Amino acid sequence: MAKRSKLRLVLILIIVLALISIYTFIPGTLSISGKVYVHAIDQSLYTTLKNLKQSKENAPHLFPNDIQNASFKITEVTFPYFNLHSAYQKGSGSLEIIPTEKVDSTILAWEWKVATGFNPINRISTYFQLQRLKDSISNFTKNIASYVSQTQNTYGLQIESFRITDTLIATVSQDFVSIPTTEMICQLMERLQQELQLATIKNSGTTMLSQRQEGDKYTVMAGISVQVRPSSISGLQMKKINPSKLLTGIVQGGPASIQRGYLNLRNYILDRNIEEASIPYEIPLINRCTESDTSKWQTKICYPVY
Structure with missing residues (x-):
């Protein structure tokens, strides 16, 4: 009987210590958070997240799907915040876009809070579920940062x-009364080459084209980088890029x-x-x-x- 009483006392003590540990290390409200730096402006990040809110299928590869019962979706949008929702986890989550002083540098921060309840088993279950959700959101924000950082x-x-540096451009131009066709532009480029040959000017061989419209007039300019100006009068117009x-x-x-x-x-x-x-x-x-x-x-x- 004495041994049973001691054993019962030890078990009770273990249970009490376990409960104390659970209530000490797993508080009534758990919070997870993180942030990533994004090489992009806040508007690009906002537009991408807003599109994902409208339809997750716009970029399914950005959402991790290899973490069991840890999927989530973007719900409400109130710049610079995005609310997050998970069918597997209670509580509330959010994303926040934080601009920085540097150009093309933005912080994407996230947080999730959940009440663990009084039941110790629920507390333990919530804790481990929240860790899986943390991995999922963390992977998502890293994917977003990589995706938005590419201007493509x-x-x-x-x-x-x-x-x-200073660049000297030899050019010819022509006005058209309608949108110039490819053939018209090719003729202008050929004229540029002829003028360069007449002026005996060496060039880079890379032709530049610019077009502008003013009312019903279309102006096309073709140019090539050169080292010197023509020594005699020619049909070339010289321009300079500072x-x-x-x-x-x-x-x-x-x-x-x-x-x-x-x-x-x-x-x-x-x-x-x-x-x-x-x-x-x-x-x-x-x-x-x-x-x-x-x-x-x-x-x-x-x-x-x-």
Whole structure:
């Protein structure tokens, strides 16, 4: 009897110590949180998260699906906050977009709070479930940071930046009363080559094109980088690009894709309040004069900026 009493006392003591440990180390309210740094502006991050809120299928690869009973979705949106909901976990979660002083640098912070209740078994279950949810949200925010940091995903083209020095450009231009065709532009490019030969000027061989519209008039300019000005009178117009930075992006496709590339790159510039240094231009990477299939065209869009 004495041994049984001692054993019973030991078991009771173990249970009491276990309960004390549970209530001590697993409080009535549990909170998990984290943050990631995103190489993008807050607007790009907000737009991406808002699209995911509207339809998770927009980018299913961003949501981890390998963690058991730890899936969640984005619900309400009130900038800069996004509410999170999980069918497997009680409590409330949120994402917060926090701008920083640096350009293209944003913090994506997240938090989840849940009441564990008085039942010790529920507390333990909630604790481990919350750890799985923590891994899931953490993986999601890392995926988002990687995705949004690539301008291909947010602006439709991979944007790169280069420094340029004083550049002398030999150009020819022509006005048209309607949208110039590829054949018309090719004739202008051929005229540029002829003028360079007449002026005996060596060039880089890379032709730049720019187009602008004023009312019903369309002006196309073709130019090539050169080292010296013509020594005699010629049909060339000389222009100069001052030292600045060059933002570029390559697009695939014909005129519609090229115009979309200009628009996307300009949106990138406007979103960051970047000052333009001179008119934008394009560099055909595929010879449009010999390749009639516009789906094979590749064009580098260039924006000189400060």
